[in-house]
Amino acid sequence: MRTPIEHLGRDALEVKGWFGAYKWLILRRASQIGILGLFLLGPFAGLWLIKGTLAQSLLLDVVPLTDPLLFVQILASGFFEIGTTTVIGAAIVAAFYFLIGGRVFCSWACPVNIVADTALWARRRLGIRQSARLKPSTRYWVLGLTLIVSAVTGTLAYELVNPVSLAHRSLIFGFGIGWLALAAVFLFDLLVMRHGWCGHLCPMGAFYGLIGARSLVRIRADNRAACDDCMECYEVCPEPQVIPPAVKSLASGGSPVILDGNCTNCARCIDICPNHVFAFGLRFGSQAEAEPNDTGHTGMAAWSPPPARPEQERLIA
Amino acid sequence: MSDSSETTFAEKWTGNRRRLLVDGAKTACAVGLFGLALGVHARSSSALPSAALRPPGALPEDDFLAACSRCGLCIRDCPYNILKLADLGEDVAVGTPYFTARTGPCEMCEDIPCVPACPTGALDHELTDITRARMGLAVVVDQESCIAFQGLRCEVCYNICPVGGKAITLDYSSNPRSGKHALFVPVVHSSDCTGCGLCEKACILEEAAIKVLPVKLAKGELGRHYRLGWEKKKEAGEALVTPDVEHRYNLPEGVRYEHEGRGLIFDRPPGQPAVTAPGAGVDDTPFSSNPLDTLNRGIEGAK
Incomplete structure (x- = not known):
């Protein structure tokens, strides 16, 4: 179902509330402005x-x-x-x-x-x-x-x-x-x-x-089965070409991890998705271990318990 | 979706080769043109205007433009805030540090804080003695307006020079206008001038008569094949070329002429009377050391 553009993000607001629907965006703006602020502290406040x-x-x-x-x-x-x-x-x-x-x-x-x-x-x-x-x-x-x-x-x-x-x-x-x-x-x-x-x-x-083409921290679409094709993530994503290989490859058995190096980890997709498809995680760990999870720590959960051991070994090797 | 990326991505794999080629050619053309413009722009902005001086220890301009990361750390560590980052639209390559002698000269800090602040080495960390910095070279560009050349006492540039008495000296000469005063004229020595610009800042004229110029602009250079004979002779301790055959003068017997020294010499061979010029009073010269002798002789002759 295609959301009319003027209703972009409305579903997420209903499901998650205001903070839930803008959490990562707020954190990101805080980070960007904070970094700029740190640089400005020196010349304007003498705090270098x-x-x-x-x-x-x-x-x-x-x-x-x-x-x-x-x-x-x-x-x-x-x-x-x-x-x-x-x-x-x-x-x-x-x-x-x-x-x-x-x-x-x-x-x-x-x-x-x-x-x-x-x-x-x-x-x-x-x-x-x-x-x-x-x-x-x-x-x-x-x-x-x-x-x-x-x-x-x-x-x-x-x-x-x-x-x-x-x-x-x-x-x-x-x-x-x-x-x-x-x-x-x-x-x-x-x-x-x-x-x-x-x-x-x-x-x-x-x-x-x-x-960062092989970076550790990734957006994962472990809950991709819940995707209802609303297309809102494509609308907000700064690099929309990175999404389909992860989200649309459930049938073909592809990895649920967004592996494209051009994913900016901006996490707008996490915010905007009303179905909790996306979450931050690590690149390792397969879909089988992942529990549908809306806390934003799916990847961590998938990586740390015993079933993920082969991947840990791979990491060490 | 209005973004074209998915379609082109897909086409790549469905094998729409013509489209792919045309797209590739378009991209190459656009990027190439952009690159050409950028290259030309870089060329034209790599010439440093003569009023802009680089901080102490700056590499030669070509290397500097490759090495300076435009981070501004030298500017932050300059205690006198004289360094500026070039802005868009200035003649200096954007983001690179410079200072202007007339408005803010280098104060020649002994610890040179701007140099160790440079992370890339665009300011040479080997420079630890500020008197060895060569930011430019002061030149008395206008003797017509410099009041020292008019016979007025000024010497402000001489007095403010931090390389005291070495980089700028005063040349004394007589003042031909008054006939009885002296001129105290400033002379810059490139062997000691750091190009800090304090003299240009201090010059009392409306427009400074002493200006710091880029060394390349201020200095002449002797052709590399030139050898100054007397210097080479001094280095080697002897003449490096065949000595000149002594010129043969048509002189009477017993008289010779010596270069680089005494001039005309009258030898007195043993057993012969001395050959003397008419009227000579002393042994080996026809002339007396007392200038009054000639006069006295004349008076005697008249008697």
Whole structure:
């Protein structure tokens, strides 16, 4: 049954109540704004918990953090005597997202996500249905391109136009017109292409997606038998192509885990589904062990009890 | 669903090859064009304007643009807040740090906090002595407006220079206008100037007559094949080329001419009377050391 677009989320509200239907969205916004707030605490309140920008920062004056794509760009542009802090920072960030899902950066940390989500919301409200056609895989072309341009020009060329770092810098350093990058992304997503920037073009997202392609933390559709094809999850999902392989493969015996590296673990599908199809979990553990469960810990439950032992061994091996 | 991704995804597997090829070509064209534009943009924005100076220890500009991650940590650690991140629309590559000497020069902190703050090494961590930094080079660009060249006492740049008395010295010369005063003219020495810009900030003129320029712009460079003979001679302790054959002067016997020294010399061979120029009073020179002698001789001759 197809929900009329103006009734999007109504079923979930009825079944779960307001907080239940927006829980992950609220947590995500808190995380995004919180991270931005931490960066702003320094310049505005003199409290330097984290210093720098999303490109590269220093947490508590000790822990270096480096955007892995930026690290690779520096290498591509032909500078090899990179400081160890940068290398360690890139390793820490890559390891973190390798475990919890690369594109968690996109949905839980990146400030552009708020803009892209707002554009999607406005699209829905204004009834804009047309969208340019571009494959989601275009992002890998753009990713390759950023590295090629770096290599050819010998500078971090992509950083001249990267809306993520432009916007973040402009917010943190409180200056000028860098925020126009956000306006550009908003207008592009609103008028030109649905999920345009984050879902099709952003090379940072593409790279994080590759880093987390085999990540541990995943959205699982263990309760997929309860899916009534209302299509609301497709409507809210920033990468809708990742859903069917998990949800629609019950008959063919496919894995209920959303394994596509481009799933951002944003958990909007968990919120919006009135039938509790989705839950956070781990990539291991099969559908057989999973009890239909609406607490959001299905995966954990499936992984820890004795029947899951073969998977544990596989993990160790 | 308005999203096209599912359809193209499906087509890939149903084998709609023509569509796939056209889509691929379109993507390649669009991405390629974007890349070309980006490359051109990167090229044009890699030239640093001469008024923008990089923080101390910055690698040469080409390397710097590859190594700087635009994180802004150097800016956070600058205690005088002189460093700025270039914004969109400025001539400096966006997000990279720079300072402007006239409005905010480098204060030359002894511990150089901006350098260790740099995580990538775009600011060279080898730099531990700020007097060895080379952010640019001060040049007295306008002698016509610098008041020291007009014979007025100023010396503000000389006095403020943190590399005291070495990077800027004062050259004394006579003032041809007044005929009795001195000019105290500032001279910058590239061997010691760090390019901090304190002199440019301090210059009392409306528009500074001393300006910090990028070293490349400020310095000439001798062709690499040039060798300064006297320096090479000093290094080696002897002439490295065949010495010049001494010029043969057409001189009377017993007289010779010596380069690089005494000039005309009158030898007195043993057993012969000294060859002397007419009127010479002393042994080996025709001229007396007392200039009055000639005069006195003239007076004697008249008697």
